[in-house]
Amino acid sequence: MMRLLQKSRLMLLLLASLTLPGWSYAAEVGELPATMAAPDPKPQTNETQPAQPATTTPPAMPAEEAQCRERLETLGVVFEEHEPLEDDLGCSATHPITVSRLSKDVELTPPAVLTCAMAEASARFVQDHAGPLTRGAFGSDLAAIEQVSAYVCRPRNGSKKLSEHAFANALDWGALVLEDGTRIEVQAHGSAAPRRSRLVKAIQKAACGPFKTVLGPGSDADHANHFHFDLARRRNDGTWCE
Numbered sequence: 001m002m003r004l005l006q007k008s009r010l011m012l013l014l015l016a017s018l019t020l021p022g023w024s025y026a027a028e029v030g031e032l033p034a035t036m037a038a039p040d041p042k043p044q045t046n047e048t049q050p051a052q053p054a055t056t057t058p059p060a061m062p063a064e065e066a067q068c069r070e071r072l073e074t075l076g077v078v079f080e081e082h083e084p085l086e087d088d089l090g091c092s093a094t095h096p097i098t099v100s101r102l103s104k105d106v107e108l109t110p111p112a113v114l115t116c117a118m119a120e121a122s123a124r125f126v127q128d129h130a131g132p133l134t135r136g137a138f139g140s141d142l143a144a145i146e147q148v149s150a151y152v153c154r155p156r157n158g159s160k161k162l163s164e165h166a167f168a169n170a171l172d173w174g175a176l177v178l179e180d181g182t183r184i185e186v187q188a189h190g191s192a193a194p195r196r197s198r199l200v201k202a203i204q205k206a207a208c209g210p211f212k213t214v215l216g217p218g219s220d221a222d223h224a225n226h227f228h229f230d231l232a233r234r235r236n237d238g239t240w241c242e
Helices: 002-019 023-028 062-074 116-138 193-208
Strands: 076-081 098-103 107-114 142-149 171-177 183-187 213-215 226-231
Touching: 062 142, 098 116, 107 116, 116 142, 116 171, 116 193, 116 226, 183 193
Parallel strands: 107 142
Antiparallel strands: 076 098, 098 107, 142 171, 171 183, 171 226, 213 226
16 A cells, blocks of 8 residues: 555656656755765864974084094093083083993993093093003002092082082092902001002192192092092193192
8 A cells, every 4th residue: 555655656746747847856856966075074273183292402512522522432431422411500511421431441430420521531541640550559450430529510619609510520539449359549548558648649649730620638628538630721721739
């Protein structure tokens, strides 16, 4: 019965299309497109776009810094680049490095953050002076230097002026360790340990020139138990050694 009603309705529609001008079945029901167009992609907004990682461009390395690093490699210094240092107090170092060995044979412990120039001066001093002096005094090669201060953002003792440590331009030695295990503390050993006393004095004297500032046992109370070496710039390239 239902099918008969559907056929009757279809016949009436066809007859109407023949008798009524401008009317068609297609116009009544609408033509279906052959294909369905894809929807336009939804544009990405700031909320949907993936966040881009922030990038920081390090300052360009001057030629003298690159050349200094080449000399360190020739000397056998083991180092890694350190991020630039800057503090509100004015402490800074643009191209510092972290040094763990001053030669293939001499460890710097713990590793120290220094300028390349200070690292080179220290490595050459060990090679040309501290190493031979130690070997001559004890018959054993220098194996390690125990440092007690490198980069530290602070003023000089008793002064408002920034220390050379604040620019990674200073290194303090607390003790020397020999290959045979002997440990020599930097202090005034006196007559009870004449070899140690002579070695400490000899190294302190030899450092004046390779470094611009040399302080140690006998200089003042602040340096009674370590060497302070730095490359502070002075008029006429002068030195301050006590």
